Amino acid sequence: MKEILLGKKIEGKRRRDAGILYPVKRPEPRVMMHGFDIWRAYEISWLNPKGCSVAGIMELTYPIKSANIVESKSLKLYLNGMAFERFDSKDEFITTIKNDLQPVLVSPWIEVRIYEGDDLEAILPSKIDGICIDGLDTGISIYKPDPGLLKTSNEWASQRLVSNLLHTNCPITSQPDWATVVVDYTGPEISHHSLLAYICSFRDHEDFAEACCEKIFADISVACAPERLVVQCLYTRRGGIDINPLRSSNDIRSEDVKPVRHIRQ
Numbered sequence: 001m002k003e004i005l006l007g008k009k010i011e012g013k014r015r016r017d018a019g020i021l022y023p024v025k026r027p028e029p030r031v032m033m034h035g036f037d038i039w040r041a042y043e044i045s046w047l048n049p050k051g052c053s054v055a056g057i058m059e060l061t062y063p064i065k066s067a068n069i070v071e072s073k074s075l076k077l078y079l080n081g082m083a084f085e086r087f088d089s090k091d092e093f094i095t096t097i098k099n100d101l102q103p104v105l106v107s108p109w110i111e112v113r114i115y116e117g118d119d120l121e122a123i124l125p126s127k128i129d130g131i132c133i134d135g136l137d138t139g140i141s142i143y144k145p146d147p148g149l150l151k152t153s154n155e156w157a158s159q160r161l162v163s164n165l166l167h168t169n170c171p172i173t174s175q176p177d178w179a180t181v182v183v184d185y186t187g188p189e190i191s192h193h194s195l196l197a198y199i200c201s202f203r204d205h206e207d208f209a210e211a212c213c214e215k216i217f218a219d220i221s222v223a224c225a226p227e228r229l230v231v232q233c234l235y236t237r238r239g240g241i242d243i244n245p246l247r248s249s250n251d252i253r254s255e256d257v258k259p260v261r262h263i264r265q
Helices: 071-085 090-105 117-123 192-204 209-224
Strands: 024-026 034-049 051-065 068-072 111-115 152-169 175-190 228-235 241-248
Touching: 024 241, 034 071, 051 117, 068 071, 068 090, 068 117, 068 241, 071 090, 071 241, 111 117, 152 192, 152 209, 175 192, 175 209, 192 209, 209 241
Parallel strands: none
Antiparallel strands: 024 068, 034 051, 034 241, 051 111, 152 175, 175 228, 228 241
16 A cells, blocks of 8 residues: 655656555545536646656546545656656647546546636636625534524525635645635525535544535435435635546536636635
8 A cells, every 4th residue: 555645755757757646535425416526737847859847737537436535645656747747739748648547537438527727817817707605694613514503494595605614624734725615506495504514514624625525415416315416616726736526416517517716716
């Protein structure tokens, strides 16, 4: 078993080393769900055939059907090593990354996009449509996830609710992670106050971004019984990488979802 590198001082590499990529096994989901994870790496560079630097932003997407996720620090170190590698084209660079990640993720599919130059406009930060619940006058006293906080009414609703207040902690280093949560649902109307209290209850919770998103999805699914539910957690970047898990009650394809990037990312 490889030694996990997160939280350890590691000498920077000047060459590509796929062996440094560290898999983290996905937990079994508590409820039926679909979805995928979007990772964006902002510190991407490689050399063209003449040795000149090329830089861009990488977007990595893979489904929850992958056997593993990749540990973020190991991905950062791997990508840093690419900075001294020469590639004949951007396509060769992309293919190399996909081939190196496949045995780590064990995934039915992997998408890698590189944005550079005018392409960067496609992922500029944007306003997230929906009802922001952060300004509600809600008393908060529970800082461990408590699905019992979630309440619904007898009214039927179709809403997109947004909160920028998700705070969780890395399970390895206990360092804080911050995220915007988007809850898009149709079903019994979810009390906005209760959802805000529930999101804030994660403040002292330790887990990976993907697992936190799945817990939010599962807890809302069970407590609120929506007919349709999509939960997306847009984590701010750490180590030059942001992680954006999306979980849905319906089968959903990444190409059918417009990329969303919050201003804090």
